[in-house]
Each structure stands twice: as C-alpha cells, then as structure tokens.
Amino acid sequence: xxxxxxxILSFSITAAALVILFLFAVNTGSLKVTPIxxxxxxxxxxxxxxxxxxxxxxxxxxxxxxxxxxxxxSGVLLQAVMKNPLADPGIIGVSSGASLTAVLITAFVPxxxxxxxxxxxxxxMLAFILVYSLSWKGGLSPVRIILVGVAIEAxxxxxxxxxxxxxxxxxxxxxxIVNANISMKTWDDFFTLLWYVxxxxxxxxxxxxxxxxxxxxxxxxRSLGVNVTGSRIIISIIGVLLASISTxxxxxxxxxxxxxxxxxxxxxxxxxxxxxxYSILLGAFTLLLADTLGRTIxxxxxxxxxxxxxxxxxxFFIILLRRSKQKYAG
Amino acid sequence: xxxxxxTIKDLSFSYGKQKVLxxxxxxxxxxxITTLIGANGCGKSTLFHLMTKNLKTDxxxxxxxxxNIADMKxxxxxxxxxxxxxxxxAPMDISVEKLVAxxxxxxxxxxxxxxxKQDEEKVNWAMEITDTLKHKHKAVSQLSGGQxxxxxxxxxxxxxxxxxxxxxxxxxxxxxxxIQILKLIRQLNQEYNLTILMxxxxxxQSLYYSDEIIAMKDGKIxxxxxxxxxxxxxxxxxxxxxxxxxxxxxxxxxxxxI
Numbered sequence: 177x178x179x180x181x182x183x184i185l186s187f188s189i190t191a192a193a194l195v196i197l198f199l200f201a202v203n204t205g206s207l208k209v210t211p212i213x214x215x216x217x218x219x220x221x222x223x224x225x226x227x228x229x230x231x232x233x234x235x236x237x238x239x240x241x242x243x244x245x246x247x248x249x250s251g252v253l254l255q256a257v258m259k260n261p262l263a264d265p266g267i268i269g270v271s272s273g274a275s276l277t278a279v280l281i282t283a284f285v286p287x288x289x290x291x292x293x294x295x296x297x298x299x300x301m302l303a304f305i306l307v308y309s310l311s312w313k314g315g316l317s318p319v320r321i322i323l324v325g326v327a328i329e330a331x332x333x334x335x336x337x338x339x340x341x342x343x344x345x346x347x348x349x350x351x352x353i354v355n356a357n358i359s360m361k362t363w364d365d366f367f368t369l370l371w372y373v374x375x376x377x378x379x380x381x382x383x384x385x386x387x388x389x390x391x392x393x394x395x396x397x398r399s400l401g402v403n404v405t406g407s408r409i410i411i412s413i414i415g416v417l418l419a420s421i422s423t424x425x426x427x428x429x430x431x432x433x434x435x436x437x438x439x440x441x442x443x444x445x446x447x448x449x450x451x452x453x454y455s456i457l458l459g460a461f462t463l464l465l466a467d468t469l470g471r472t473i474x475x476x477x478x479x480x481x482x483x484x485x486x487x488x489x490x491x492f493f494i495i496l497l498r499r500s501k502q503k504y505a506g
Numbered sequence: 507x508x509x510x511x512x513t514i515k516d517l518s519f520s521y522g523k524q525k526v527l528x529x530x531x532x533x534x535x536x537x538x539i540t541t542l543i544g545a546n547g548c549g550k551s552t553l554f555h556l557m558t559k560n561l562k563t564d565x566x567x568x569x570x571x572x573x574n575i576a577d578m579k580x581x582x583x584x585x586x587x588x589x590x591x592x593x594x595x596a597p598m599d600i601s602v603e604k605l606v607a608x609x610x611x612x613x614x615x616x617x618x619x620x621x622x623k624q625d626e627e628k629v630n631w632a633m634e635i636t637d638t639l640k641h642k643h644k645a646v647s648q649l650s651g652g653q654x655x656x657x658x659x660x661x662x663x664x665x666x667x668x669x670x671x672x673x674x675x676x677x678x679x680x681x682x683x684x685i686q687i688l689k690l691i692r693q694l695n696q697e698y699n700l701t702i703l704m705x706x707x708x709x710x711q712s713l714y715y716s717d718e719i720i721a722m723k724d725g726k727i728x729x730x731x732x733x734x735x736x737x738x739x740x741x742x743x744x745x746x747x748x749x750x751x752x753x754x755x756x757x758x759x760x761x762x763x764i
Binding site (some may be wrong): 447 | 598600
C-alpha cells in the first residue's frame with residue numbers, strides 16, 4: 177500500500193517540478209528574460225520581449241499542459257473501463273479516429289473549423305466503439321483489445337498520412353494535426369482547448385468513484401447496486417472526449433496516456449480519487465517536458481513532442497506488456 | 507411458521523437453445539440457511555444468477571417478499587440482498603477497510619454519502635463480526651485465502667441487508683478456512699437473523715450447516731426440505747448418479763463420499 181507521506185510528497189514534488197519546468201520553458205528559445213522581468217512584464221509594465229514571449233511561447237506551453245493533462249486522464253479512464261492497464265487512447269486508435277475527422281473537417285469544410293473538436297470527438301468515439309466491439313468475444317481480453325486497436329490505429333493514421341501526402345501537404349492546418357505540431361498555436365487554440373478539457377476533467381472527478389467500483393468483478397459491482405454497463409458508457413465518453421479534444425488541437429500523442437497513469441499508480445496508488453488528480457499534474461508535466469526537450473535538443477530545429485513521446489514510450493510499453501500479468505490479485 | 511421471503515414462480519431460462527431451467531417453482535423461508543445442491547450443470551448457478559439479477563428470466567417471476575425483482579432497481583435490490591460471488595478481484599493496493607466500505611455504495615448518491623457516521627459504524631461492525639478488524643489497514647492482496655473471503659463477506663455485510671447470498675463461499679479454501687467460513691455463516695444466521703442462500707459443492711457441509719436443502723437436477727427441483735428428512739440413498743443416486751451410503755453424525759445425515 178502507498179503511504180500518506182508518499183502521496184503528499186508525490187503531489188507536492190510534481191507540482192513544484194511543473195512550476196520550475198514552466199519557468200524554464202518560458203525561457204527556452206532565442207529570447208531570454210529573468211523571472212523578475214517576466215513578472216514585471218506581465219503584470220506591471222510593458223516589456224517588448226515579455227510581450228513576444230506572451231504571444232508566442234505562452235499559448236504552446238499552456239496547450240502542452242492542458243493536452244498532457246487531458247491525454248493522461250483519458251488513459252486512466254479508458255484503462256478503468258477496459259480493465260486493461262495497457263489501454264492508451266493513442267495505441268487503441270481513439271486519437272487517430274479523432275485526428276482523421278479533424279483533418280477531414282479542416283480540409284473539406286473549413287467553415288466548420290470552430291467545431292473541429294466536436295467532430296474529433298465523434299471520430300474518436302467511432303474508433304473506440306469499433307475497437308471495443310471488434311475485440312468483444314464473450315468478454316474482453318486485454319491483449320485482443322491492443323491487437324485490434326493497433327490495427328485500427330494503423331489503418332486510420334495510414335489514411336491520414338495518405339491524405340496529407342496526396343494533397344502535397346498543402347493544407348498547413350492538416351499537416352500540423354498529422355505531425356502533432358504545437359509550435360504555431362495561438363491563444364485562440366488555447367481557449368478552444370480550455371473549455372472542453374475543463375469540462376472533461378471536472379466530469380472525471382465525478383467518475384472517480386465509479387472507476388474504483390469497476391476495478392471489482394462486474395458481478396460484484398452489480399451486487400453493490402452499480403449499473404456496470406451505464407458506468408462504462410459514461411466513463412468511456414469522458415475518456416474519449418478528453419483524448420479527442422486534445423488530439424483536435426495538438427494531434428495524436430502516443431504512449432502519454434499509458435506511461436503517466438502507470439507511474440501515477442506506483443506513486444499514489446490505484447484509488448481513482450487520487451489517481452486522476454495526480455495524473456493531471458504528471459500528464460501536464462510530461463508533455464511540457466517532451467515539448468521543451470524537443471525545442472532544446474536540436475535547436476534551432478524542433479522535434480515534435482509526439483516524436484519524443486513515441487521514442488521514450490515504445491520501450492516503456494514493451495516493458496509494461498511483459499509485466500502485465502501481475503496487475504491484479506484475488 | 508416463518509414467512510416466505512423469496513418466491514419463484516414457473517421460472518424458465520435457456521442459453522440459446524439449451525434449456526437450463528424448466529418451469530421451476532420455489533420458496534425460501536425467512537431466517538433460514540438454505541443450500542442449493544446438485545451435480546455440475548444442473549442449473550444451480552443459473553438459478554443463483556437469476557435470483558441475484560445477474561441474468562434476466564425468459565419467463566416466470568421472482569418475488570422478494572411481494573415485489574417482483576425484475577421491477578426493482580439494482581440499488582434498491584442491493585439494500586435488501588447482499589451477494590458474495592465465487593470469484594473476486596480487487597486492486598493490489600486497496601486496504602481491507604476501503605474495500606469493506608464499498609459495501610455502503612447502495613446508500614450513496616453520485617458517490618456521496620448522506621450519513622458518513624452510519625457508514626463507519628456498519629463498516630466497523632462488518633469487520634468486527636468477520637474478525638477482519640485487526641487487518642483493516644492491510645492490503646487485501648496480502649491476506650490469506652480464508653482472510654480474503656472473510657473480507658468479501660464483510661463487504662456484503664456492510665450493505666446492511668437481511669438477506670445474504672453466497673456462491674460457493676468455500677471453494678479455493680483449505681478445510682480449516684472452509685469450516686471457519688461456514689461457522690461464520692451459521693453465526694450470522696443465528697445472531698443476526700440473516701436469511702441465507704448458498705450454493706455449496708460439499709454435500710456433507712451442506713447437510714450439516716443448512717436448515718433446508720434444495721436438490722436440483724436437469725433444471726428442476728427434485729427435493730426440498732430438512733436435510734434429515736430428504737436425504738436418502740435414492741435421492742443421492744438420483745442427483746449425483748453414484749450409490750453412496752448414508753450414516754448419521756450429531757443427528758445430521760452424513761454421506762460417505764467413497
């Protein structure tokens with residue numbers, strides 16, 4: 177069991193690390209300001225450097241924070257629904273379903289651009305339902321979900337890349353979703369993301385108790401008066417919403433929804449009332465770290481956060497897959 | 507004369523084309539321990555799952571007192587009937603106390619408790635009676651098989667119901683724990699007047715610890731009553747298709763299973 181001290185330390189250290197990383201990320205790039213200049217520039221008097229940073233760097237930093245939190249919590253929720261610690265919105269095709277619809281809307285019906293997140297949500301939901309029903313054979317086997325998910329994911333992202341190449345990568349909006357590029361994001365993108373993510377995260381707090389009960393056998397949960405199917409549907413919707421919205425703005429990020437909940441479980445335990453808030457912090461930290469590293473490693477060139485996540489996440493996923501038998505006890 | 511607490515009328519159920527229960531009729535009396543016995547595949551598990559709302563009937567009705575359970579919400583049912591299933595899993599790191607507290611779920615609305623003090627009292631009582639209070643801060647996964655089973659029973663008791671169903675509560679346990687569990691069930695019946703229905707594999711334990719035996723074969727009930735009244739070599743032969751001798755132990759029938 178996880179001690180109270182470990183939980184408190186985990187929360188406070190991660191929160192502190194996020195603040196430090198934020199300050200570092202603000203200062204990463206060609207313009208540099210001291211924290212005091214930054215605070216003065218933001219709240220006291222106009223400073224040209226700070227204003228530039230505010231318009232260019234702040235949106236992407238906040239978008240990375242929101243996207244990381246949303247993707248991580250989405251992972252927690254989908255794992256609870258599927259009783260599968262390997263479920264990840266990126267791996268099982270939810271993100272590619274969402275980004276494919278986002279791509280199609282951006283390319284063909286740009287008038288609906290404002291509603292892209294909603295369409296992305298529909299696409300993510302479709303992909304999720306497809307994976308869920310195709311892997312159902314009198315029950316859900318964890319490995320079957322992953323196999324079916326990988327196949328759906330490969331197909332959807334294939335269609336998306338084909339579309340991008342076939343149009344000569346001429347739609348910059350499309351390319352930025354396909355490549356999960358968050359470098360050109362604006363405050364508008366941030367606010368679009370903010371409301372949906374906020375709604376999803378608040379809903380996930382209310383779903384935490386139901387997630388806990390789903391970790392029991394279905395029959396046992398039902399004997400406690402829980403409508404198991406109904407809970408699954410609601411939690412799935414929240415999980416898919418969070419992953420799809422984030423995908424619509426920043427593109428698909430693989431493995432984040434897998435790695436963060438896993439580390440979070442080791443640090444704060446499997447109680448979703450702690451796991452969800454902690455995954456918000458750690459998810460925000462992780463994606464911001466990946467984005468900031470991507471900006472630093474090969475400066476002045478940028479490596480996108482999704483590529484960093486894929487490189488780090490792949491081996492991590494294999495380790496988890498090999499250890500997955502030991503998750504639950506009777 | 508005790509009241510009938512469960513009444514089943516003309517219950518039928520099929521898996522696809524295979525008929526598992528065939529117009530079965532049955533009553534359970536309040537305050538008794540009733541045990542379902544029968545060979546593998548006789549329909550006793552199906553009957554158990556129909557009575558616990560895990561399956562839906564094809565035809566026929568099941569009444570809890572005078573209410574058709576098909577019309578009861580799961581939550582309402584969970585406040586009246588607690589169920590210990592045969593196979594259970596819990597997260598690795600959940601503590602005994604937290605798990606037993608899940609038993610209060612039927613009384614909560616969107617995860618919030620209207621009466622936290624009562625929750626705590628019931629949870630403590632459930633842990634005390636099952637002798638798991640001393641483990642309350644331990645992880646359930648660290649406990650032995652018998653202790654774990656007592657924790658699952660404690661969770662059911664925290665539901666604060668007058669009816670307790672148990673599906674093969676002694677399976678997977680060695681003989682010492684089997685007897686502990688059965689004695690606990692007897693105690694719950696005698697001291698707290700719980701009406702208990704269980705499915706047991708061991709015929710002698712069924713005969714010894716039950717007030718009433720329901721013997722099933724091919725989806726029908728072939729005998730119901732006091733163990734000493736109904737158990738005969740012919741009935742045993744009919745249920746299990748083996749010829750066994752019956753003797754008496756402490757005034758209760760005893761089958762030599764060799």
